[in-house]
Structures are given as C-alpha cells and as structure tokens.
Amino acid sequence: xxxxxxxxxxxxxxxxxxxxxxxxxxxxxxxxxxxxxxxxxxxxxxxxxxxxxxxxxxxxxxxxxxxxxxxxxxxxxxxxxxxxxxxxxxxxxxxxxxxxxxxxxxxxxxxxxxxxxxxxxxxxxxxxxxxxxxxxxxxxxxxxxxxxxxxxxxxxxxxxxxxxxxxxxxxxxxxxxxxxxxxxxxxxxxxxxxxxxxxxxxxxxxxxxxxxxxxxxxxxxxxxxxxxxxxxxxxxxxxxxxxxxxxxxxxxxxxxxxxxxxxxxxxxxxxxxxxxxxxxxxxxxxxxxxxxxxxxxxxxxxxxxxxxxxxxxxxxxxxxxxxxxxxxxxxxxxxxxxxxxxxxxxxxxxxxxxxxxxxxxxxxxxxxxxxxxxxxxxxxxxxxxxxxxxxxxxxxxxxxxxxxxxxxxxxxxxxx
Ligand code: ARG
Numbered sequence: 001x002x003x004x005x006x007x008x009x010x011x012x013x014x015x016x017x018x019x020x021x022x023x024x025x026x027x028x029x030x031x032x033x034x035x036x037x038x039x040x041x042x043x044x045x046x047x048x049x050x051x052x053x054x055x056x057x058x059x060x061x062x063x064x065x066x067x068x069x070x071x072x073x074x075x076x077x078x079x080x081x082x083x084x085x086x087x088x089x090x091x092x093x094x095x096x097x098x099x100x101x102x103x104x105x106x107x108x109x110x111x112x113x114x115x116x117x118x119x120x121x122x123x124x125x126x127x128x129x130x131x132x133x134x135x136x137x138x139x140x141x142x143x144x145x146x147x148x149x150x151x152x153x154x155x156x157x158x159x160x161x162x163x164x165x166x167x168x169x170x171x172x173x174x175x176x177x178x179x180x181x182x183x184x185x186x187x188x189x190x191x192x193x194x195x196x197x198x199x200x201x202x203x204x205x206x207x208x209x210x211x212x213x214x215x216x217x218x219x220x221x222x223x224x225x226x227x228x229x230x231x232x233x234x235x236x237x238x239x240x241x242x243x244x245x246x247x248x249x250x251x252x253x254x255x256x257x258x259x260x261x262x263x264x265x266x267x268x269x270x271x272x273x274x275x276x277x278x279x280x281x282x283x284x285x286x287x288x289x290x291x292x293x294x295x296x297x298x299x300x301x302x303x304x305x306x307x308x309x310x311x312x313x314x315x316x317x318x319x320x321x322x323x324x325x326x327x328x329x330x331x332x333x334x335x336x337x338x339x340x341x342x343x344x345x346x347x348x349x350x351x352x353x354x355x356x357x358x359x360x361x362x363x364x365x366x367x368x369x370x371x372x373x374x375x376x377x378x379x380x381x382x383x384x385x386x387x388x389x390x391x392x393x394x395x396x397x398x399x400x401x402x403x404x405x406x407x408x409x410x411x412x413x414x415x416x
Contacts, residue, residue: 006154011037014154015118017110017128017140018043018071020059022183024129025176026167027156028066031127034159041068042117044110045075047191047249066176072117076109077191081248084109085192087336088288090236090343091318092296098269099281100288101322102193107139108327114140115147127154135274136188139325146328185212191252193265193285204280208268215256215284219263219357226355228362229258231294233350236343238291252287259286262354274324290359294350297361302345302368314338 014031018024018041031039041063049055056073063071084105087093093101114126126144130137132155141153162170171178184199196212210218231251232240240246241254259265265286271279300308318335326332348366352359375384 005159006035007152009035011035011125013038013040013121013123014125014127015040015042015114015121015123016068017041017114017126018059018063018068019129020055020062021129022167022171022176022178023157025062025066026162026170026174027127027129028063028068029174029176030156030160030170031154032067034156037125038069039067040070040072040117040121040123042072042074042114044106044113045073045077046080046106046109047077047253048189062177070121074113074117076113077249078247080106080109080191081252085252086237086248087339088192088322089238089291089295090339090346091322091335092292092299092312092315093319093322094292095319095323096269096272098267099271099283099323100193100285100292101319102190102283102285102288103188103195104135104139104323104325105192105327106188106190107136107325108143111140111143112147115144115151118151119148124150125152125154127156129157130155132158133273133275133277135323135325138274139327142325143328187214191249191256192288193283196282196284197279201280201282204270208282212282213266213284216260216266216286217263219266222261222263222356226353227258227262228351228353229255229290230349230351231255231291232348233295233298234347236295236299236340236346238295240349252291255290256287258354259290259359260284262286262359263357264354264359265289266357290352290354293359293361294352295346298348298350298364298366299342299346301364302348302366302370303342304370307342311339311342 014035014037016024016028016031016039018028020043028039028041031037043056043059045056060071060073088101088105095101095104118124118126128137128140130140137155144151144153168178185196185201186198187194187196194215200206201208201212230242231238232243232245238248238251241251246254265284265288267283267285269281269283271281273279299311303311314335318332318339321327321329321332321335345368347368348364350361351363353362374382376382
C-alpha cells in the first residue's frame with residue numbers, strides 16, 4: 001500500500017521555500033532535526049517588499065543563522081509580470097468576480113524556480129510552508145510534480161501538527177527570532193496584491209479591522225478630490241501610464257501607489273477554496289483592480305457582442321484553472337490561444353477616475369473601437385436608417401412572442 005506523506009525518515013538535502021516568517025523559520029530547524037538533512041533555502045522576490053528592499057538581506061541572514069547551508073534569493077519580478085500578471089490581465093482574471101488572483105498566479109512561478117534550484121544542487125526533496133487546508137499547496141505541488149516527477153514534496157505543517165502556541169514555544173526553545181509585532185494574520189504579498197487571513201478575519205460576521213490592512217488608505221481618509229489616470233494598452237498588455245511608456249514592474253508600482261492613496265482595492269471575500277472549504281479572505285489589490293477594470297473596458301469596446309459574451313466564459317474558465325492551481329494544464333494554453341487572439345486588437349487608452357475607494361472608467365480611446373458616432377448619434381445627421389426597425393423587430397422578437405403565446409395557452413389549460 002502506498003503511504004501518504006514522507007517516503008523516508010531521513011534525507012541528505014532538502015530545499016526549503018523560505019519566507020523568513022515564523023512557520024518557515026521553525027521549519028528550517030525542524031527539518032534538520034527530524035530528517036538529519038542539509039537545508040538549502042530559497043526566497044522568491046515577486047516584489048513583495050514595496051516598503052523595504054533590505055528585507056531580502058535580512059531573510060538571507062536569518063536563514064544562515066538557523067543553519068541553512070546555502071540560500072538563494074531570486075528576483076522574479078519581471079518574469080512574474082510578463083508571464084503571469086499580464087496573462088491574468090488579458091483574462092480579466094477575477095476569481096468569483098472579486099479576487100484578482102494575486103497570490104494564485106505567483107505560486108506556479110515559485111514552484112518552477114524551486115525545481116530549477118533543486119536540479120542545479122542535486123536535491124530531490126522540496127519543502128514548503130503551506131498547510132493542508134489552502135490552495136497554495138495545490139498550486140506548488142502540482143507545478144513541481146509536473147516539472148519534476150522525481151522530486152518529493154514535503155509539507156511540515158501537516159507533519160508536525162503544532163498549533164501556533166506550540167510553534168512559538170518551539171521557536172523560543174531554539175532561539176528562533178519571533179517578529180516583535182505579534183503577527184496575528186497570515187499574509188502573502190507580491191507586486192499584484194496582499195492577502196490577509198486568520199484571527200478575527202475568520203469571523204465573516206465581523207467587518208475586517210483596520211489593522212489587517214497595511215498598504216492602503218481608508219476610503220474615508222482618502223483625498224477629497226478625485227484623481228484621473230490614463231492607462232495605455234498594447235495587445236492587451238498595459239504599457240504606459242498618463243502617456244508615458246513604462247515597463248510592467250514600474251507601471252504596476254505606480255498604479256499601486258496612486259491606488260493606495262485613494263483607498264482602492266480593499267476587498268473582503270467569502271471564497272470557495274479549491275479544496276472545498278469556504279473561507280473568509282481579505283485583500284489589498286489596488287493596481288490589479290484598476291488595471292483589470294481598465295483592460296476589460298477597452299476589450300469590450302473593440303470586440304463584438306458575440307466576442308464579448310464568449311470571452312467572459314473563457315475568462316471564467318481560465319481564472320478557475322489558475323485559482324485551482326492547474327497552471328500546467330494544457331487547457332490553459334488552449335484558452336490563452338483564444339484570449340491572445342482577442343487581445344490582438346486591445347490597443348488604446350482608458351481613463352480611470354479614482355475617488356474614495358472607487359475606481360471608475362470614465363473614457364476610452366482606440367482605433368479599433370467598434371463604435372461609430374455617425375451611426376450611434378441621436379442628432380438628425382445620423383446615417384442609421386431607423387425605418388429598418390419595422391422589418392427587424394418582428395423577426396428578432398419572433399420566437400419570444402411565440403413562446404409567450406404558448407405559455408399563456410398552457411396556463412389556460414392548467415386552469416381548466
Ligand atoms: N485565498 C487566496 C488564494 O488562495 C490567498 C491565499 C493567501 N495565502 C497565504 N498564505 N496567506 O489565492
């Protein structure tokens with residue numbers, strides 16, 4: 001019979017995906033003690049430290065202090081933006097119409113990079129800090145096992161069965177530094193957003209307290225004057241802000257900053273996890289929300305009604321696949337072939353008004369817009385021949401009228 005969980009009781013080398021937080025710091029020690037292994041550590045830079053770039057040096061130092069034999073910090077910002085965030089924008093990726101996948105699309109990239117490091121160092125076991133209850137474990141494990149079936153993935157959070165209180169005791173006994181601000185929330189950050197869960201946030205009947213937010217201004221404290229920004233798109237990718245061309249990382253950072261100031265993108269969500277649990281999640285995703293909103297508007301402007309209707313079905317399917325951690329599934333390539341075809345004409349600009357927590361598209365321009373002022377105008381000069389309505393409506397409404405008459409007949413018969 002196949003045993004679930006670790007295959008061996010000791011290992012030579014383990015690569016640990018290390019964030020520097022309490023869980024993975026305890027893990028660094030625990031893996032050495034439990035499996036008698038040499039621990040390599042890896043921290044992915046997905047732009048999570050908006051405020052403090054020196055944080056990565058601290059994480060590295062901490063890893064070595066806790067006994068890591070070699071630490072990797074890998075800057076993945078550019079590839080994250082180009083190959084993960086831009087496709088999310090082109091798919092208008094809002095899970096259940098609300099959550100812009102900020103954590104979800106980062107995980108496969110981290111998994112792929114972990115495989116690269118493991119192969120380079122001849123490591124066959126990878127460990128990460130996910131619990132057995134969330135989505136991130138699915139995203140990491142599925143990607144890693146697809147790229148390297150020979151690699152074993154360990155989840156110490158499942159194995160050690162320590163509660164938060166026991167973890168803190170474990171950390172104190174082994175001189176593992178515990179952050180001075182007693183972190184109540186489990187958070188995840190990258191360029192595209194910040195998520196926070198746990199503690200009081202687990203009570204969906206209570207509004208998320210202000211201390212669960214770190215990035216953005218409360219809408220009620222945001223400036224009393226609206227601010228307008230214009231985002232330029234080329235083939236569905238955001239390429240410029242207020243007329244200035246910009247690389248993706250800088251553009252997202254700029255929009256993030258302006259969005260935070262106006263209290264945009266503070267989301268609370270009763271979410272359906274892939275694993276089947278319903279959970280209360282909260283996010284700060286200013287840049288993601290503003291850019292996706294703008295993209296969706298421009299796309300709608302240049303596409304036909306039929307394209308728009310089908311695109312929303314494809315978008316939803318793509319979004320669920322990404323959320324569920326099936327990044328490697330070939331269905332994604334097929335859906336993206338369609339998404340990219342549609343996005344060939346999503347070139348132009350969108351003006352967004354930001355005001356007290358609200359981002360509203362107020363204008364758009366594109367040379368591919370399927371809008372003709374001559375046809376649409378209510379002025380007398382319009383070239384639209386209104387008399388065509390006399391022929392069009394009887395045909396367009398034919399089946400619905402017939403259906404209505406049949407329904408009435410049925411109701412009469414039921415009365416008798
Ligand atoms: N519910 C979100 C998702 O599945 C956020 C997960 C956040 N992860 C975390 N470790 N706090 O994408």
